[in-house]
Amino acid sequence: MVGRIAAVSIVDAIAADLRSRVFSGDLGSGEALTETDIATSYEVARPTAKASIEKLVAEGLLDRGTHKTARVVDLGPESVRDIYLARAYLESEVLRRLARTKDVPQGAVQANRDIAALKSGAPLDVVEPDMRFHTSLIDAVANERISRMYRSLVGEVRLCMVRVQSLHLLDTELILAEHQKILELIEGGQGEAAAELLDEHLGRARERLVAAMGGTAGPEAEYPSGLLPE
Structure with a gap:
């Protein structure tokens, strides 16, 4: 019997990798994540990079004000x-x-x-x-x-x-x-x-x-x- 494999979008895959890096401490508190850097690192278009960032902003792992660079949350x-x-x-x-x-x-x-x-x-x-x-x-x-x-x-x-x-x-x-x-x-x-x-x-x-x-x-x-x- 062949198991079912769930399809994962590129946005979800990038977000998952970034999430694991935040949890492991590889991305530390206050570290900046720009759309350009993510697009370059993962070899994707900037809209894809932006969507990945927005997922983590929605989860509370990244913080980004209007027209500002996203940063790993610095919890006080x-x-x-x-x-x-x-x-x-x-x-x-x-x-x-x-x-x-x-x-x-x-x-x-x-x-x-x-x-x-x-x-x-x-x-x-x-x-x-x-x-x-x-x-x-x-x-x-x-x-x-x-x-x-x-x-x-x-x-x-x-x-x-x-x-x-x-x-x-x-x-x-x-x-x-x-x-x-x-x-x-x-x-x-x-x-x-x-x-x-x-x-x-x-x-x-x-x-x-x-x-x-x-x-x-x-x-x-x-x-x-x-x-x-x-």
Whole structure:
């Protein structure tokens, strides 16, 4: 049986490559991306280069004012707080709704297994399954608009997560343990407890990243967890 291969446009392919370079740090904060440079590097026409840039601007990975050169976003402490709080509002309510029916998404279960199975120890390897864990929770409520709203944040969320991991701000074992506990609370119908743990889970990452960017961390940065041995 021959598998189906999805066709990818040139614009999407260029955007995907640029996106991966932003996430890997190859394209750093504030770095300029001109239509001419991209057209030359990828051997495409300028309209194609422009469309690729516009995709990443829409995802929040590039910033471009009117008649200005696009640059990789330079997230500051307050932007980080905005991003994390926006996702917390959506995810917390989703957890409450999943707990009402005790619906544990298998995609989230598998994502956490994938984190547990990581062998390399490279912090950045955690980002993909971690992002998949949270996205699986959102998608489990089967509301197209909620999923669309969440995905409008995904580029910026992933960028924050990459920085958290590259700076070694969170222990993988703690991420794994808190994910597992969230799933157990959903299964037990404890929506409010799951939402509270999520706030702690995201708040710790948020405030540690704020501090790493030169801001003043809130108390969430040092919240202890009872899920790991002392």
